[in-house]
Each structure stands twice: as C-alpha cells, then as structure tokens.
Amino acid sequence: MATFKTVKGFRDFYPEDCAIRNFIFDTWRSVARRYGFVEYEGPALESTDLFRKKSGDEITGQLFCFEDKAKRELSMRPEVTPSLARMATARQRDYKKPLKWFQIGSCFRYEEPQEGRTREFIQFNADILGDASPAADAELIALSIDVARAFGLKKEDFIIRLSNRQIWTTFLADRNIAEEHTSTFLQIIDKIERTKPEDTATKLEAIGLSYGDVRAFMDTTDDSHPAFAELKAALEARGLWSFIKIDASIVRGLAYYTGTVFEVFDLQHDLRAVAGGGRYDKLCALMTDGSVDMPAAGFAMGDVVLGLLLKKTPGAQFKLTEALLAASSIDAYIVVADEAQRGNALATLQALRDAGHRVDTSFGQTKVGKQFQAAEERKARLAIVFGSEYPQVVVKNLIARSQVEVPAADLIGHIQATLATAPHGILLA
RNA sequence: GUGGUCGUAGCUCAAUGGUAGAGCUCCAGAUUGUGAUUCUGGUUGUUGCGGGUUCGAGCCCCGUCGAUCACCCCA
Numbered sequence: 049m050a051t052f053k054t055v056k057g058f059r060d061f062y063p064e065d066c067a068i069r070n071f072i073f074d075t076w077r078s079v080a081r082r083y084g085f086v087e088y089e090g091p092a093l094e095s096t097d098l099f100r101k102k103s104g105d106e107i108t109g110q111l112f113c114f115e116d117k118a119k120r121e122l123s124m125r126p127e128v129t130p131s132l133a134r135m136a137t138a139r140q141r142d143y144k145k146p147l148k149w150f151q152i153g154s155c156f157r158y159e160e161p162q163e164g165r166t167r168e169f170i171q172f173n174a175d176i177l178g179d180a181s182p183a184a185d186a187e188l189i190a191l192s193i194d195v196a197r198a199f200g201l202k203k204e205d206f207i208i209r210l211s212n213r214q215i216w217t218t219f220l221a222d223r224n225i226a227e228e229h230t231s232t233f234l235q236i237i238d239k240i241e242r243t244k245p246e247d248t249a250t251k252l253e254a255i256g257l258s259y260g261d262v263r264a265f266m267d268t269t270d271d272s273h274p275a276f277a278e279l280k281a282a283l284e285a286r287g288l289w290s291f292i293k294i295d296a297s298i299v300r301g302l303a304y305y306t307g308t309v310f311e312v313f314d315l316q317h318d319l320r321a322v323a324g325g326g327r328y329d330k331l332c333a334l335m336t337d338g339s340v341d342m343p344a345a346g347f348a349m350g351d352v353v354l355g356l357l358l359k360k361t362p363g364a365q366f367k368l369t370e371a372l373l374a375a376s377s378i379d380a381y382i383v384v385a386d387e388a389q390r391g392n393a394l395a396t397l398q399a400l401r402d403a404g405h406r407v408d409t410s411f412g413q414t415k416v417g418k419q420f421q422a423a424e425e426r427k428a429r430l431a432i433v434f435g436s437e438y439p440q441v442v443v444k445n446l447i448a449r450s451q452v453e454v455p456a457a458d459l460i461g462h463i464q465a466t467l468a469t470a471p472h473g474i475l476l477a
Numbered sequence: 478g479u480g481g482u483c484g485u486a487g488c489u490c491a492a493u494g495g496u497a498g499a500g501c502u503c504c505a506g507a508u509u510g511u512g513a514u515u516c517u518g519g520u521u522g523u524u525g526c527g528g529g530u531u532c533g534a535g536c537c538c539c540g541u542c543g544a545u546c547a548c549c550c551c552a
Binding site: 053054056099102103107109110126127129130155157159160161162163165300301303304320321324348383385386415416417419420421422423424425431433435436442444446449451 | 478550
C-alpha cells in the first residue's frame with residue numbers, strides 16, 4: 049500500500065481517465081476554433097491581490113493562497129477571468145476588436161469536495177472582449193449550445209436558462225429601491241428557488257419589496273421581454289432559440305455580471321450547472337482603475353460536472369466510447385515469431401513509425417500467442433508476423449481475421465495501402 | 478468551516494470480540510507460429526493511520542486522515 053495519497057480534492061488521471069479528459073479538451077478546442085476563437089493561457093498562480101481586486105476580501109477563504117519565500121501573497125487561480133482581464137487590457141491595442149479568446153486549464157478552490165466539486169478542476173473559458181452588442185452574447189450562447197451538442201448531448205438532455213440583470217435593475221428603479229440594495233436583492237433572487245417563500249418574503253420586505261410583486265414579475269417575464277429582442281433574433285436566425293428558456297431567477301451569484309446571464313443546465317439528472325456566464329462590461333475598467341474601459345462577455349464550463357453528465361447520458365456515452373477507441377487503437381502490432389528475425393522486425397517497426405503509423409511490438413522473446421493477445425489488447429488493425437518463412441512476411445488483418453504472405457521488399461508499401469483503406473468494421477467487445 | 482454515513486487484497490465485497498477469506502483482475506502453465514473459451518497453479522494485506530478498553534480488536538471507544546452525502550459557498 050502506498051504511503052502517499054492524492055491531496056484532498058485533487059485527482060489522478062490514469063490513462064483511461066486521461067483519455068476521457070483529452071476527449072473533452074479536443075471537443076472544446078475544435079468547437080471553439082469552429083467559431084473563430086483563438087486559444088490563450090495565463091498563469092495558474094497569480095498575486096492574491098488580483099483576485100481581491102475583483103471579488104473583495106471575503107473570497108480569500110476559498111482561495112488556495114500562501115506566502116512565497118519573498119513574502120509575496122500568491123494564490124492558485126480560482127477562475128481565469130481576472131487573468132484574462134489583466135492580459136487583455138494590458139495589450140488591448142495589439143489586437144483588433146472584438147477579441148474572441150478561449151482557454152483550457154486548471155482552477156483551484158479551497159472548498160469541501162463532493163459530487164461535481166473538486167479542489168482542482170479544469171475549465172473551458174470563452175470570452176468576447178471589445179464588443180457590447182447582443183450579437184456577441186448570442187455568439188457565446190450559440191457556442192455553449194454547440195459545445196454541448198458536440199459531446200453528443202441532445203435537446204432533451206440540456207437547456208440554456210437565460211436572463212438579463214437589466215430587467216431587475218429596471219424593476220428596482222421602477223419601485224424606487226435604492227441602488228445600494230441591488231446586490232442584496234440579486235442574492236435573494238439567486239436563492240429564491242431553494243429557499244422557503246416565507247423566508248424570502250421576510251428578506252424582501254427588509255428592502256421594501258413584496259414577495260407577491262417579485263413572483264408575479266418573474267412569472268410574467270418571458271421571451272417577449274424587450275431585453276431579449278436582439279439576442280432572440282440572432283439565435284432564432286441560427287435555429288437555436290428552441291434551446292433557450294427564459295428564467296428570471298438566474299442572476300449568477302453576486303459576480304460582476306451587468307447584462308445577459310445564462311447557464312447550461314442538464315434536464316435529466318439534477319446536477320449542478322454545467323456551464324455559466326454572461327456579460328461583464330465593467331470588469332476591465334475595475335481591474336485597470338478606469339484606464340481601459342472594454343465591454344466583455346464570456347462563459348466557463350467545468351470538466352467535473354460535464355464528465356458526470358456525459359457518463360449519465362447514453363448518446364454522449366456512445367460518442368465518448370468511439371473517441372476513446374479511436375485514440376487508443378494502433379495501426380499494427382509486430383509479432384516476432386522467430387527471434388532470428390527481430391532485426392528485420394525492428395527495421396520495419398522503425399520504417400512504419402517514420403511514416404507516421406502507430407505501431408507497437410513486444411520487448412523480448414514472448415510466445416506468439418501472447419503477442420497476438422497483446423495485439424488484440426492494443427486494438428491493432430494488423431498483425432505483422434516475422435518468422436522462419438522470411439523473406440516472406442505474414443500480414444494478418446485482425447478485424448477480418450484473414451492473412452496474406454507478402455515479400456519483405458513489398459511489405460511497407462503493402463501495409464500502407466492496407467491502412468489507407470477504411471477498416472471494414474470497428475472491433476467492439 | 479458544520480453535520481450524517483463509510484474505510485478489509487489492484488477492484489467488488491465477506492468474516493458472533495476468538496486462526497483474515499471469496500469472486501474478479503493480474504502473472505505463469507496446459508498450448509515451442511495465431512487472438513476466444515476452459516482448466517491448473519501463483520503473487521498481493523501492519524484490516525486508512527494513531528491511541529485506548531480487553532486474556533484477546535477488522536469488529537467496541539477516542540482522535541486523526543481520506544471518501545461520500547447534505548449544509549455553507551459557488552467567482
């Protein structure tokens with residue numbers, strides 16, 4: 049038994065886990081690129097002040113923070129948006145607007161682990177900076193939908209819950225509620241679906257509002273509300289509006305959001321939100337003390353909840369299995385049936401690898417049966433047998449279970465021609 | 478940070494307070510040039526860790542670490 053254990057809330061990625069992780073990364077990347085986003089990355093470690101600046105002192109309780117040897121206060125990043133704001137504002141003159149940037153990397157939060165929540169998790173972040181239009185919001189929402197679909201999730205599996213903080217700002221202004229109550233109010237709304245109505249009513253009355261008024265407003269806020277008009281038009285034109293459900297209770301915590309806010313929710317399993325985001329037009333100005341005022345919007349999707357959802361959704365499972373098989377299978381396995389031929393076998397191994405094929409072999413003298421077992425295990429398409437009949441070489445198609453003898457001189461050409469054709473079927477179970 | 482449940486072989490789990498086991502996996506052989514099945518044999522444990530009670534603790538008690546669930550929080 050090993051003496052050392054994985055640090056609480058952190059995960060090991062054994063090959064089978066890493067394969068799933070890479071499938072998720074590949075999917076995120078390919079869809080983001082399809083949308084014209086470019087990849088960036090920031091440091092995993094930042095000055096603690098960067099996060100304080102954005103979220104205030106109270107968040108330090110949830111930070112992995114420490115002092116380095118020079119007594120600098122540092123924190124593992126709990127999110128990438130502050131780093132993004134720092135990077136984008138620092139060199140915003142170098143890039144034409146709008147910036148469409150995405151990133152994939154680990155984030156860290158010092159919290160109690162439980163289902164869907166670990167202390168290190170990997171996020172996909174997509175942001176558009178320098179464009180304040182609802183068209184940019186629509187682009188992000190469309191991206192989040194297409195990412196979900198790329199994982200094999202269907203309309204019955206997930207929905208986008210959409211709102212806009214402006215509708216609440218207007219609601220409060222219409223009732224002459226002081227601006228200082230806004231964040232308190234939004235916190236109440238955020239929790240309204242999981243708090244007892246009596247408790248909510250008490251809290252609302254404290255800032256001069258009635259529960260009935262708020263509820264009635266929520267119930268009558270639908271997709272005909274003018275705040276959604278442009279966004280709706282842009283998504284309808286793309287044929288994606290049917291993925292949207294207006295839900296005024298979505299306000300996304302007490303974050304920096306200023307307009308559109310949305311979450312990707314699964315419909316079948318009652319999980320946490322798979323992704324969330326929105327518009328945060330004031331953040332760049334805040335982070336630069338007003339010197340760079342750049343509108344922005346974005347969303348983040350974590351790997352943990354997404355992974356749970358993919359495992360629980362049959363359609364996504366199939367895609368995942370297919371991708372894992374494609375990633376792990378090899379083109380050929382070289383069987384050395386006669387040790388005297390190992391030199392010729394290794395020369396062929398090298399030539400095939402040089403040509404870009406995925407080829408493996410066993411290291412030392414092993415029974416032929418074991419070598420075929422290993423080839424099977426590796427999901428090889430071909431077995432290439434070097435034995436006493438050399439210079440004739442046996443090439444066996446492990447899927448069709450047929451084999452031919454090929455002269456050594458023609459071997460490489462024969463194998464490349466065979467691999468160039470589509471396999472007859474995928475070897476399953 | 479708070480509370481509930483749990484922790485035995487690589488995995489899934491047994492074992493009235495009385496000698497720590499099974500299945501699967503893995504490795505080898507049956508089978509010295511062909512993938513499956515079957516059969517045979519074999520490796521693996523300070524029972525998470527540390528104390529305490531007891532003639533005797535995997536089992537009871539305390540602490541601790543971890544997992545899990547629910548709070549808190551969710552940027």
